Amino acid sequence: MTVPTFGEVHRIESAAEMRDLIRRGDLPDDPHWWSAVISVGQSALVGAESGRVDADEWASVLVESLDVAALRALGVGETALRRMIACIAAMHYFGECAGDPVRDPELVFRHFTASLGGSTEVYFQRYLDTFASALRENKRVRAGEGGDLRAVSAARSWLDGTRGALTQMCRELASRLAEEPRAGGLERTGEEPGVSLRDEAALWCALLPQIEGVRSAARVPQGIE
Numbered sequence: 511m512t513v514p515t516f517g518e519v520h521r522i523e524s525a526a527e528m529r530d531l532i533r534r535g536d537l538p539d540d541p542h543w544w545s546a547v548i549s550v551g552q553s554a555l556v557g558a559e560s561g562r563v564d565a566d567e568w569a570s571v572l573v574e575s576l577d578v579a580a581l582r583a584l585g586v587g588e589t590a591l592r593r594m595i596a597c598i599a600a601m602h603y604f605g606e607c608a609g610d611p612v613r614d615p616e617l618v619f620r621h622f623t624a625s626l627g628g629s630t631e632v633y634f635q636r637y638l639d640t641f642a643s644a645l646r647e648n649k650r651v652r653a654g655e656g657g658d659l660r661a662v663s664a665a666r667s668w669l670d671g672t673r674g675a676l677t678q679m680c681r682e683l684a685s686r687l688a689e690e691p692r693a694g695g696l697e698r699t700g701e702e703p704g705v706s707l708r709d710e711a712a713l714w715c716a717l718l719p720q721i722e723g724v725r726s727a728a729r730v731p732q733g734i735e
Contacts, residue, residue, distance in 0.1 A: 513537060519546045525554065525567040532575045537582070544579040548592065551575055555596060558603040569600035573612045586625050587668035590675035594622060598682045606686065615686035616707055622679055623714065626672055630713050637672070637721060640665050645728060673721060680715040687711050 513536060514522070522528050531537075532547060551572030558565035573596055580589040597618045607613040611621065626633040644665035650657030687707035 516543055516546050519543065520550060522550055525564050525571045528568075529571045529574065532571070532578050539583045541583045541588075544575070544583045547575050548572065548579060548589075552592070552596070555599060555603075558599075566600070566604045569596060569604070569612050570610075572596050573600075580625070585664075585668065587664070587671035590622070590625055590671050591678060594618070594675045594678045594683070598678065601686065615683060616688070619679070619683060619687060619707060619711065622675065622683075623710075626676075630717055633672070634717055634720065637669065637717075638724065640669055641724060641728070644669065673718075676714060676718060679711065680718065684708065684711040684715060 511534075513534075514531065519531075522531070528547070528550065537543075551568055554562065554568035555565055555572055557568070562568075573593060576589045576593045576596065580586050580593075597612050600612045601615070604613060606615060609617070611617050623629075627636060644662050647657045647659075647662045647665075651659060651662065687710075689706050689708045691704050691706045691709075
């Protein structure tokens with residue numbers, strides 16, 4: 511069975527057909543091809559605004575396609591924000607649903623934090639390291655000393671994409687998380703006793719002003735911002 515071309519992907523109208531496609535093992539690693547798959551899913555999900563009856567099914571397919579694309583072609587920088595927006599949109603259109611990886615606020619939050627390294631400390635350190643590396647490469651390029659523009663572009667994608675996803679989480683998802691600590695605490699969930707999901711989200715959101723401080727202090731030049 512041949513792989514659909516870029517144009518053929520755009521003509522797929524069935525969520526089931528798209529789900530079967532993205533689960534195949536012979537798909538290309540071309541970022542443009544995967545961007546086409548994601549674009550189709552995004553358009554179908556937005557169709558909920560006009561009463562599209564299968565929009566909820568497309569929400570699931572869209573998020574699955576983003577997860578596969580993150581591993582195969584695009585990376586977290588290109589998918590984290592779009593995944594967060596898709597999940598929040600699905601909750602808005604169709605309501606929350608416990609156990610659903612797209613519409614359960616806790617599962618969406620857990621996936622988000624795992625994609626950023628699992629802890630605020632790990633994420634913030636990687637942000638600092640990636641930011642510093644991108645600045646160095648950018649300065650080399652501007653000084654005519656070589657430099658790797660592709661590395662700068664990849665760093666910018668990760669920095670902007672993850673920061674955007676974090677901002678969206680704080681604005682739209684955090685308020686949906688439970689305020690009460692989970693029963694069982696550390697033994698049952700891996701969480702510190704007395705810490706709620708809302709508390710955890712607040713710790714992540716506290717990174718935003720720190721990130722902005724780093725960016726402001728560096729006086730971010732064009733191409734890194």
